[in-house]
Amino acid sequence: MPPTELEVGIRIAFSLAMGACVGLERQWRAGLAGLRTNALVSVGAALFVVMGAYGFTPDGSADPTRVAAQVVSGIGFLGAGVMIREGLNIRGLNTAATLWCSAAIGCLAGTGMYVITLIGTAVIVAANTLLRPLGRAVNRKTGRLPLPTASPLGADFAFEVMTSDKAEPRVRALLLQTLSRPEYRLKSVTASHNKQGNSVALLAEIHSTDPDASPLERAVSRMTLDPKVSSARWWPDEEEGNEEDEF
16 A cells, blocks of 8 residues: 555655754764755655655555665765865765765665664764774774874964965865864964965964874875965964975
8 A cells, every 4th residue: 555645755754854863973073965965865865765666656566676776876976976085095985975874764764664764874873973983093003093192172283375366266265175174173264465476375273173183184185186276284383384294
């Protein structure tokens, strides 16, 4: 017996709620795809499943797995869009995998499997939150990440990018996007124009609650990939000019 319109509406609303729960964690972590993106992916997957099951044969005799299989493969294009290469590293893999999982819980909600959808949502959120400290501990144990040496209260850093006058708005937006991380608080961004050389130095002052400076090194690598950026560097704000990283 096919579900009523009310039942279908409940499934869609449930997929929206579960996708929002997953996206809330990504938004909190300042991921590339946050609350709305994960919620929309979940709702879209649920709508496709409902359409495949009841859109063309109202009695529900159609095979919804054919549409669900296309959702699984099609979400890969959206996941690829949130991945960013930073030098030799790839950022956004976890966010792309989370989008894939949001599509899965949307498909489950579209079929009316409410309990399994709840369990799946809880597991996804737990994987993104509880396994994060474990991953960092493993990296530190194997020496892949430096151990923090600064104060637990954090540290202040300066991040400078050199570009041209014409490219200043674009590079400024790229700089803000690159420094958009949950542990960073942007204090100021100033621009110093050199009219003779037709160049601009964008200086961002940030406070980090995490003393690990490896994200700043990756940010330098990412900024210098842009052809409009002539140079990029960072240094501890309290000891300007020491331990700076420039490419």
